[in-house]
Amino acid sequence: MRGRELRGELDAFLAGTEKDLVAFRRDLHMHPELAFAEYRTTQRIAERLSAVGLVPSVLPRGTGLICDVGSGDGPTIALRADIDALPLQDEKDVSYRSTVPGACHACGHDVHTTILLGTSLFLAQQAAAGLLPGRVRLIFQPAEELPGGALEVMAHGGISGVDRIFGLHCDPRVDVGQIGLKSGPITSACDRLLIRVSGPGGHTARPHLTADLVFALAKILTELPAALSRRVDPRSSLSLVWGRVEAGSAANAIPDDGVAEGTVRCLDENAWHAAPDLIKALLESVAGAYGVEATMEYNRGVPPVVNDEVSVEMLAEAAERALGGSSVVPTQQSLGGEDFAWYLESIPGAFARLGTRSPDNGVTYDIHQGTFDVDEAAIATGVRFMSTTALTALWEGAPIRPVSSLA
């Protein structure tokens, strides 16, 4: 373990700023902004960073920003927070309830933003004291929920020159003070599939003169998922599940078209990349066997977030340093999606789950619900954890100076 003990410095920092950070989060919570409309949020963050001498660079659309702390030699570590809210109604009865009808920070991105702001202020102090062995890039990313904000950040050079990236997400099923970690995939890919089949219709008395389209569609519906399960590594958990099917209008008439829609979920990145071509080939072969024409629309979601092992070790070390040895808990891969995955397709990094459940009231909220809320002690926990993560990664990544240069 390299570096120094940060707990005392973080205690002193948070004694002076925790209340203010909670107020900042409540202000964001009262004024949620949807994907690519986070103008006020972006301005609030920029004002606070500028006030301590940092130089934020707002993305061209005016939502989201990037800001570097520290400079000089050494590695560059990025920390990312997402800043957008969701298009749903706030159903909570609290003083900081959303003031915008139909918009709510129901995914905790107000908390992520506040944690990264607190971390930025602490790291700015460290940099001013000459204690930052490298550079930290702060990424306040817009539009995670769309998704696509990560691609916007990357298109504007957000991760160029970055050696490693870290992010976190509120987890309402984990107690505040704890950090959920997992190596390898931690979220899933989720895509949408729409297929259309067509062929000559006719009377059900004479199916041989038609393409017997309903029968062919039924074959596709069952054969496609079955064949897929035999063509990909079962560990990838690639699954095609239908949610809608439509064909025909009368009991004795064979229709000439039909559609089916479903989702493709996948835990593995390689299988995700290969999925569209494979599904297309299987669809054509089944449809061909029954003499129907088939086309498909494949709409990409996000790839799975695949955590790099070394980065997860850094997160675990940081959690132990900042929050104590029992703070790390194992977490499972969820079937949800998260656009942080796009960064990890280019550079190593890891994504952690931050406990936000209050052990006192025993309520387990769920994200993407109008009732979602957090134990605000998670903000200080997050600042301790993210600050220590950045410094741990810088210490681990910094070249060890040869003894001669110390003379």
Ligand SMILES: [Zn+2]
């Ligand atoms: Zn969300």
Ligand SMILES: [Zn+2]
């Ligand atoms: Zn989220």
